[in-house]
Amino acid sequence: MKHFTTLTDTYNFNNLLQLATFYKNNPFIDNHLGKHKRLGLIFLNPSLRTRLSTQIAASNLGMETIILNIDKDSWALEFNDHVIMNGSKVEHIKEAAPILGNYFDILGIRSFPNLQNRAEDENELVLNSFLKYTKIPIISLESACLHPLQALADALTIKETLLHQKPLYSNKKPKVVLTWAPHIKPIPHCVANSFAQCMELEPDYNFVITNPQGFNLSKKITKNVHITHHQHEALENADFVYVKNWSAYEDYGKFSTDSSWLLNSDKLKITANAHVMHCLPVRRQVEIADEVLDSDKCLVQEQAKNRVWVAQAVIATLLKNSISCN
Amino acid sequence: MKHFTTLTDTYNFNNLLQLATFYKNNPFIDNHLGKHKRLGLIFLNPSLRTRLSTQIAASNLGMETIILNIDKDSWALEFNDHVIMNGSKVEHIKEAAPILGNYFDILGIRSFPNLQNRAEDENELVLNSFLKYTKIPIISLESACLHPLQALADALTIKETLLHQKPLYSNKKPKVVLTWAPHIKPIPHCVANSFAQCMELEPDYNFVITNPQGFNLSKKITKNVHITHHQHEALENADFVYVKNWSAYEDYGKFSTDSSWLLNSDKLKITANAHVMHCLPVRRQVEIADEVLDSDKCLVQEQAKNRVWVAQAVIATLLKNSISCN
Amino acid sequence: MKHFTTLTDTYNFNNLLQLATFYKNNPFIDNHLGKHKRLGLIFLNPSLRTRLSTQIAASNLGMETIILNIDKDSWALEFNDHVIMNGSKVEHIKEAAPILGNYFDILGIRSFPNLQNRAEDENELVLNSFLKYTKIPIISLESACLHPLQALADALTIKETLLHQKPLYSNKKPKVVLTWAPHIKPIPHCVANSFAQCMELEPDYNFVITNPQGFNLSKKITKNVHITHHQHEALENADFVYVKNWSAYEDYGKFSTDSSWLLNSDKLKITANAHVMHCLPVRRQVEIADEVLDSDKCLVQEQAKNRVWVAQAVIATLLKNSISCN
Numbered sequence: 001m002k003h004f005t006t007l008t009d010t011y012n013f014n015n016l017l018q019l020a021t022f023y024k025n026n027p028f029i030d031n032h033l034g035k036h037k038r039l040g041l042i043f044l045n046p047s048l049r050t051r052l053s054t055q056i057a058a059s060n061l062g063m064e065t066i067i068l069n070i071d072k073d074s075w076a077l078e079f080n081d082h083v084i085m086n087g088s089k090v091e092h093i094k095e096a097a098p099i100l101g102n103y104f105d106i107l108g109i110r111s112f113p114n115l116q117n118r119a120e121d122e123n124e125l126v127l128n129s130f131l132k133y134t135k136i137p138i139i140s141l142e143s144a145c146l147h148p149l150q151a152l153a154d155a156l157t158i159k160e161t162l163l164h165q166k167p168l169y170s171n172k173k174p175k176v177v178l179t180w181a182p183h184i185k186p187i188p189h190c191v192a193n194s195f196a197q198c199m200e201l202e203p204d205y206n207f208v209i210t211n212p213q214g215f216n217l218s219k220k221i222t223k224n225v226h227i228t229h230h231q232h233e234a235l236e237n238a239d240f241v242y243v244k245n246w247s248a249y250e251d252y253g254k255f256s257t258d259s260s261w262l263l264n265s266d267k268l269k270i271t272a273n274a275h276v277m278h279c280l281p282v283r284r285q286v287e288i289a290d291e292v293l294d295s296d297k298c299l300v301q302e303q304a305k306n307r308v309w310v311a312q313a314v315i316a317t318l319l320k321n322s323i324s325c326n
Numbered sequence: 327m328k329h330f331t332t333l334t335d336t337y338n339f340n341n342l343l344q345l346a347t348f349y350k351n352n353p354f355i356d357n358h359l360g361k362h363k364r365l366g367l368i369f370l371n372p373s374l375r376t377r378l379s380t381q382i383a384a385s386n387l388g389m390e391t392i393i394l395n396i397d398k399d400s401w402a403l404e405f406n407d408h409v410i411m412n413g414s415k416v417e418h419i420k421e422a423a424p425i426l427g428n429y430f431d432i433l434g435i436r437s438f439p440n441l442q443n444r445a446e447d448e449n450e451l452v453l454n455s456f457l458k459y460t461k462i463p464i465i466s467l468e469s470a471c472l473h474p475l476q477a478l479a480d481a482l483t484i485k486e487t488l489l490h491q492k493p494l495y496s497n498k499k500p501k502v503v504l505t506w507a508p509h510i511k512p513i514p515h516c517v518a519n520s521f522a523q524c525m526e527l528e529p530d531y532n533f534v535i536t537n538p539q540g541f542n543l544s545k546k547i548t549k550n551v552h553i554t555h556h557q558h559e560a561l562e563n564a565d566f567v568y569v570k571n572w573s574a575y576e577d578y579g580k581f582s583t584d585s586s587w588l589l590n591s592d593k594l595k596i597t598a599n600a601h602v603m604h605c606l607p608v609r610r611q612v613e614i615a616d617e618v619l620d621s622d623k624c625l626v627q628e629q630a631k632n633r634v635w636v637a638q639a640v641i642a643t644l645l646k647n648s649i650s651c652n
Numbered sequence: 653m654k655h656f657t658t659l660t661d662t663y664n665f666n667n668l669l670q671l672a673t674f675y676k677n678n679p680f681i682d683n684h685l686g687k688h689k690r691l692g693l694i695f696l697n698p699s700l701r702t703r704l705s706t707q708i709a710a711s712n713l714g715m716e717t718i719i720l721n722i723d724k725d726s727w728a729l730e731f732n733d734h735v736i737m738n739g740s741k742v743e744h745i746k747e748a749a750p751i752l753g754n755y756f757d758i759l760g761i762r763s764f765p766n767l768q769n770r771a772e773d774e775n776e777l778v779l780n781s782f783l784k785y786t787k788i789p790i791i792s793l794e795s796a797c798l799h800p801l802q803a804l805a806d807a808l809t810i811k812e813t814l815l816h817q818k819p820l821y822s823n824k825k826p827k828v829v830l831t832w833a834p835h836i837k838p839i840p841h842c843v844a845n846s847f848a849q850c851m852e853l854e855p856d857y858n859f860v861i862t863n864p865q866g867f868n869l870s871k872k873i874t875k876n877v878h879i880t881h882h883q884h885e886a887l888e889n890a891d892f893v894y895v896k897n898w899s900a901y902e903d904y905g906k907f908s909t910d911s912s913w914l915l916n917s918d919k920l921k922i923t924a925n926a927h928v929m930h931c932l933p934v935r936r937q938v939e940i941a942d943e944v945l946d947s948d949k950c951l952v953q954e955q956a957k958n959r960v961w962v963a964q965a966v967i968a969t970l971l972k973n974s975i976s977c978n
Contacts, residue, residue, distance in 0.1 A: 028362055036680055038708065048401065048422075052392065052429050056364065059390060064711060066704065075700065084937040086836050086909070091933035094945070096700075099932075099956040103704050184412050257412070280425075281417035285410040293420070304425040354688055374727065374748075378718065378755050382690065385716060510738050583738070606751075607743035611736040619746070630751040 001321060004314045005127060005140040007148045007197045017156050019313035020306070027060045027312075033319050034063025040104035041141065042068045044111040044126065049280065050141050050149065053307035054108055060312055061319065066104070079125050097133030106137045106318055113144035115186045115253035121145060122218075137318040139311075142190050150279050151194035152310035155202070157303045158240055161275055173206040174239040175272070179231055180211035181287035182262060183245035186255045191279045192246045193221045200225065210234035211246075212258060218249050231261060238271040243278050243288050257286075264289035268297070275299050327647060330640045331453060331466040333474045333523045343482050345639035346632070353386045353638075359645050360389025366430035367467065368394045370452065371438040375606065376467050376475065379633035380434055386638055387645065392430070405451050423459030432463045432644055439470035441512045441579035447471060448544075463644040465637075468516050476605050476629075477520035478636035481528070483629045484566055487601055499532040500565040501598070505557055506537030507613035508588060509571035512581045517605045518572045519547045526551065536560035537572075538584060544575050557587060564597040569604050569614050583612075590615035594623070601625050653973060656966045657779060657792040659800045659849045669808050671965035672958070679712045679964075685971050686715025692756035693793065694720045696763040696778065701932065702793050702801065705959035706760055712964055713971065718756070731777050749785030758789045758970055765796035767838045767905035773797060774870075789970040794842050802931050802955075803846035804962035807854070809955045810892055813927055825858040826891040827924070831883055832863035833939035834914060835897035838907045843931045844898045845873045852877065862886035863898075864910060870901050883913060890923040895930050895940050909938075916941035920949070927951050 007013065023029070039058045041051060055065045077096055078089035085092065100107055109130050113121035121144040131138050140148055162174060176199055178192060196217060199207040209217070209227045216227055228234050235241065243263045248254040262285070268274060276288065276298050284290055292298060333339065349355070365384045367377060372395075381391045403422055404415035411418065426433055435456050439447035447470040457464050466474055488500060502525055504518060522543060525533040535543070535553045542553055554560050561567065569589045574580040588611070594600060602614065602624050610616055618624060659665065675681070691710045693703060698721075707717045729748055730741035737744065752759055761782050765773035773796040783790050792800055814826060828851055830844060848869060851859040861869070861879045868879055880886050887893065895915045900906040914937070920926060928940065928950050936942055944950060 038711075040704075046401075048394070049425065052366075052394075052426075055392060056429055059364075066707060068700075068704075075698075078936070082937070082942055085935040086938050090935070092936050094936075095932055095934060095952060098953050099701065100704075102953070102957050103708055103960070280421055282421060283411040283416070284404070284418050284420075285408070286412050290408055300421060301424050301428070305428050308429070372727075374720075375751065378692075378720075378752075381718060382755055385690075606747055608747060609737040609742070610730070610744050610746075611734070612738050616734055626747060627750050627754070631754050634755070 001317055003131065003138045004148060004318065005131070005138060005143065006146050007151055007194055007201065013201050016152060016310065016313045016317065017159060019316065020152070020156050020309040023060065023312045023316070024309040030316055031060065031062040033316055034058060034061035037063045037105040037319060038103070039063050039065045039106045039108065039315065040068060040100055041065060041108040042070060042100070042110070043141070044070055044109070047110055047141065049304055049307055050110065054139075054141065054149075054311045056308050057311035057315055060308075061316055063315065063319070079129050093129045093133055097130050098135070101134035101136045104136060105322065106139060106315065107134055108139040108141045109143070110141035111143060113188050115188065115247055118249070118252040137322060139314060139318070144188070145190060145193055147190035147194045149307065149311055149314065150191050151198035152314070153303050153306040154195055154242065154277060154279070155198050156306045156310055157277065157299050160302070161240075161299065173204055175206045175208065175237055176240045176242065177234045177238040178207070178209045178242045178244065179234060179263065180215055180261055181243045181245045182257045182259055183255055183283065183286065184257055186247035186253045187245045189217060189246045189249060192217055192244050195242060195244070196221050196225060208234045212256060212261065214250060214254070215246070215248050215256070216250065217246065231267070232270060235267055235270045235274075238274045241268070241271060241274045241276050243276065245287060259286075262287065262289060263292055265291045265295075268292060273297070277303060280304055327643055329457065329464045330474060330644065331457070331464060331469065332472050333477055333520060333527065339527050342478060342636065342639045342643065343485060345642065346478070346482050346635040349386065349638045349642070350632075350635040356642055357386065357388040359642055360384060360387035363389045363431040363645060364429070365389050365391045365432045365434065365641065366394060366426055367391060367434045368396060368426070369436045369467070370396055371436050373436055373467065375630055375633055376436065380465075380467065380475075380637045382634050383637035383641055387642055389641065389645070405455050419455040419459055423456050424461070427460035427462045430462060431648070432465060432641060433460055434465040434467045435469070436467035437469055439514050441514065441573055444575070444578040463648060465640060465644070470514070471516060471519055473516035473520045475633065475637055475640065476517050477524035478640070479629050479632040480521055480568065480603060480605070481524050482632045482636055483603065483625050486628070487566075487625065499530055501532045501534065501563055502566045502568065503560045503564040504533070504535045504568045504570065505560060505589065506541055506587055507569045507571045508583045508585055509581055509609065509612065510583055512573035512579045513571045515543060515572045515575060518543055518570050521568060521570070522547050522551060534560045538582060538587065540576060540580070541572065541574050541582070542576065543572065557593070558596060561593055561596045561600075564600045567594070567597060567600045567602050569602065571613060585612075588613065588615060589618055591617045591621075594618060599623070603629060606630055653969055655783065655790045656800060656970065657783070657790060657795065658798050659803055659846055659853065665853050668804060668962065668965045668969065669811060671968065672804070672808050672961040675712065675964045675968070676961040682968055683712065683714040685968055686710060686713035689715045689757040689971060690755070691715050691717045691758045691760065691967065692720060692752055693717060693760040694722060694752070694762070695793070696722055696761070699762055699793065701956055701959055702762065706791075706793065706801075706963045708960050709963035709967055712960075713968055715967065715971070731781050745781045745785055749782050750787070753786035753788045756788060757974070758791060758967060759786055760791040760793045761795070762793035763795060765840050767840065767899055770901070770904040789974060791966060791970070796840070797842060797845055799842035799846045801959065801963055801966065802843050803850040804966070805955050805958040806847055806894065806929060806931070807850050808958045808962055809929065809951055812954070813892075813951065825856055827858045827860065827889055828892045828894065829886045829890040830859070830861045830894045830896065831886060831915065832867055832913055833895045833897045834909045834911055835907055835935065835939065836909055838899035838905045839897045841869060841898045841901060844869055844896050847894060847896070848873050848877060860886045864908060864913065866902060866906070867898070867900050867908070868902065869898065883919070884922060887919055887922045887926070890926045893920070893923060893926045893928050895928065897939055911938075914939065914941060915944055917943045917947075920944060925949070929955060932956055
C-alpha cells in the first residue's frame, strides 16, 4: 500500500480493520512510529470529523500534523498544462505539489466534486495531480468520487456490532442495506460509492442498494450489487441500514427532496431490528426521523469514533511501508 | 469542579488562584499531567488572548490543543429539538457534541450573545447544549453572559498588586470600582458580570459599581453590590478602577457613546492613586485616556499575562478531577 | 543578532548559511534548543511556503509554533499615537504587541506593502511597531520592503550549486543576474530588494540587475550594482538567472505585462548554461516559459526546500543569543 485513495487498492482490507481494532485498544502503543515525521492535511473543502480524527490518529502515532485550510479560491491552483497563467490561478500544481512532498512525509487531501460536470469529477484532477507530482504517500480525505476512510470506519462499525451480537447473526449472512435519503441540495456520491465498494469486498454480507429511479450510482461502482427502487423490499429483514443522500449520477447533480424516502421507525419495523448508520452530518427529520437517531440501534456515534482508529491504521501502514522502502 | 463555566460553582475559588500563582512560578512542573490528553477549543466567535493563553496553559501541562475556529455561519448547528432540518442548519448539536466529547478530554467553548433577545442570551443555549450532550469537562471561553477565566485573571492581578504593596493597604479594605465606559457599539455583559461575581466572593474588598442610568447590570448578578450613577462618588478613594463598557441590560442591547464617562487622569486624582484595569481590547481615548493606559498604574498587561496561569490552574484541576474519578 | 528583519544586520551572513547547511544534514541535532519555547507566527497576509518552512524549522528545534492567521481587516490594529479610537480599529499596537511578547519567545511577522504610498511602505510601520513594543526577538516573514528569509534560501541554493559544479566555475566569478519579469498586477519589491542586498554581501559574485526603463529598484537598495535595461546584455554568460517581477518604484506601484521580458529557452542560450531561480509562486508562460521551469537547470524546488534550513539557522541563532543573554 503506497497510497490510500480508494478501497480497491491491492492491500489487505481486513488487515487494516484488524490494525484499527488493535489501536482502539492500544492508542499509544506505536507512539514512536511517527517520531520526526510530518503529516500535511490539505483541505480544499471544509471538514470537521475528518480533520479531527486524522489529526488525532497521527498524534497517537507521535506524528506532527500541519493543517492547510485552503479555500479553493484563495490559493487557486492551475492543473492544466501549457496554460498562459495570466488569470486568477496563482500557482501551478507542478510547482506546488513537489514542495509539499518535500516538507511532509505523508499528505492528506480533501477536494470535493463540483457536481456540474461528471467527466471532470470522475477524472479526479486534484487528487491525481497530487499523486502525480508529490513523491510521498497520499491519503484521500474525500475526493471528488470516493471517501475510503469513511467506508473503513463503517466496515469496522459493522464488524464490531456483529461480534457483539454473534449468536443473533451466526446462522445467516447479515443483510446490509444502503438506502438513499432525501436532501435539500446536491450531495456528492463519495460516501455511498466507497461504502458500496467496501461491502463488495465482504463476501459474507448480503448487500443491497435501494434508491429512487434516476438515482442509481455509477455502474462502475455498483457492478453486480442488487439495486431496487422499492425501499420496502430492501428493508425487509435488514440487519444494517445505512442511510445516505446522493445526487443523481445519470442526470448528473440533480437532487430530490422526496420525503417518502425518510427513514422512520415505522420502516424499521420491516427490518430484523436493524442497526442504523449515517456518516454525519445528518439532517434530522429530512434524512432520518428523530426517534431513529435517538434510539439505541443508532450507530452514528460509533462510526464517528471509529474514524480515529481506521485513520491510525492507514497512517501507520503507510509509515511502516515507507520505512521498509528506505 | 466538573466544569468551569461560572464563578458561582462550588469549588474553592482561592485554591484556584493559589494554584495559578504556583504555576506562574513553576510553569512546567506538571508537564506530565496532560500527557496523551487533548483539549478542544471551539470558537464560534473570534479570540486572541483567550485562545493563546488557554493553548499555552494546556501546553505547559503537556496537553495537546486542537483549535476549531468555527464561524457560526459555516457550521450552523441546530439546537432546538424536533425540527425538520431543511434550512441552513447542517448538523444538530445532538450529533455534534457527543463526538467532540469522544475526541477530546476537555472542551473549551466560546459563544457570544446576540444582544437582541435577552431571554435567549440568558438561556445560554450553546454552552448548555454542550454541557448536556458532551460527557466531558467543559470550560467556558466566554459565553453569552459570563467570562469566568477573565475574572479569575483579574482577581489574581488584584491579589498580586495588593501583596506587592501590603503596607499601603493593610489598614483598610481595598476599594475596587467597576466603572462603565463609553463604546461605539453594543458590547456583551460577560466581563462585567463575571468580575462582579468574582468581587462578591471577596469579603475583604469594598466593591462598588458605577454606570449611567439605564445601564445597571442584571440584578441577578449584582445582588446587593452598591451601584451609583455618580462616577465621581465611586472613584473617591478607590484603590482599583476596572474600566469596562457594556450595553444596556434593561433596554437590552442599547449602547451609549457618552464621553463624559471616559476615564482620564483628572478623574484618577479623586482616587487613592488607584491602579487601572481593563480586559482588553481597549479603545484608547474612547474608554480610557492615553495618559492613563501609558502610566505605570495601568495593570492591563498583568491581567493579560495572568490569563495563562489561571487557565493552567483550571485545566489542571479538571484533569486531576477526571483522573481521580476514573 | 537580536532580530532578523534585514540582511544588512551586523551578524555574520556566512555563518548563518553554514549553520543552515549543518541543519540540512542534521535536522534534529538541536532538538533540545527550543524545549518549552514558543514561536508565534503572525500573518497579516497569506502565506504557504513561509508558514510551513518556518513552522517545520521550529519543530526541528523542538520549539512549539502557534499560528495567528490574522486578516488585516478582522483584527484591525491602530498604529498611530493619540488617536480617538472610535472607528474600525479595535486595538492599539501598544496593547497588542507587549502581550504577544509575553506569550511567545520569538515572534515572526508578515505584513505586505499596500503599494500605493511609497513613504508609508518604506516606513515599515507594522514591523517597526512590533519591534518597538514587543521585547522579544522578531523575525520578518516578509515585510513591506524586504524578505530576508527568502534571500538567505536563495544564497544557500547558489552556494550549493556552485559547490556541486566547482570545476566549471573555479576560474571566474559566477555571474548572477536578477531579471525583471512581466506580471498581471502590482507585486512588492521585497524579494528583489533582499536578493540584491544579499548579492552585494558576496564579493565573489558578478551581480547584475536588468529591468525595463522605469522599473529600477530603489537606489538605497541597489547602490552601485550594475543595472541595464537590455536583458540580452545582462544574460550573456550568466551562470544564474533569478527571475522576478516587481512593480515600479519611481512611478510607485505601476505594473507592466510586457511579454518581451518573459524568460524562455531561446534567451537561456545566451547564458553560460545558466541555472534559473524564482521564489515561487510563479506564473508559467507569463514570467517564465514552461520549458525552462520543466528543465533540470531550474532550481525553484531547491530554493523552496532551503527555506526550512535557513529558517532553522535563524531561529536557532536567536534562541542561542537569548539564552546567552539571560
